[in-house]
Amino acid sequence: MNLSLYTIVLFCLCFFVPTSNAEISIKKCQSNQNNYIIFDEYDANIAEKIIDYKLRDQPEVRENSIIKIFTNENSDDRNDWLASFLFDDQTEQYLFYQVDQDEFIEIDKKQFETLLPKIVECNQNKQTPIYSENFDAD
Known part of the structure; x- marks a missing residue:
């Protein structure tokens, strides 16, 4: 009896223990039907x-960092x-x-690395960021 109660309590606690990873939900992307990419002021x-x-x-940090933005x-x-x-000291965020x-x-x-393929799934070129600074693919 005590073992099954212990198991139930332990099982319930698993649902209430916070995880360090944020819950991120991404809806399925829609393909770009144009032959060009729009990147406007917005x-x-x-x-x-x-x-x-x-x-x-x-x-000065921005000037010396490689910034890649994908969407x-x-x-x-x-x-x-x-x-x-990617910062000057080779750290990444x-x-x-x-x-x-x-x-x-x-x-x-x-x-x-988990989110990137989902976000660029519908893009023709999945490796090229839509916006970048100090990156050779500009």
Whole structure:
């Protein structure tokens, strides 16, 4: 009797133990039907907001960092944005941004590698960021 009660309590506790990984849900992307990619002022503002979140008031760090920002090439389906920052000292940081919730989530490399294929799944070129700074693919 005590063993089964212990098992039930332990099982229930598993659902209440917080995890270190943030819950991130991404809806299935929609393909870009155009032969071109639109990146307008609205998108530029989002990219700048992402960079400012990480590097506000640090122009020298920004100048010496490789910044890559990924999102769907379809301009009508750009809710989820993913950014990687490679700093001068070779450390990396990653950031996930959802436009509709105006929410930034700091993520680790494993989460970045899990989310990236989902975000760029519908893009023709899955390796090229939609926006970058100090990166050769500009």
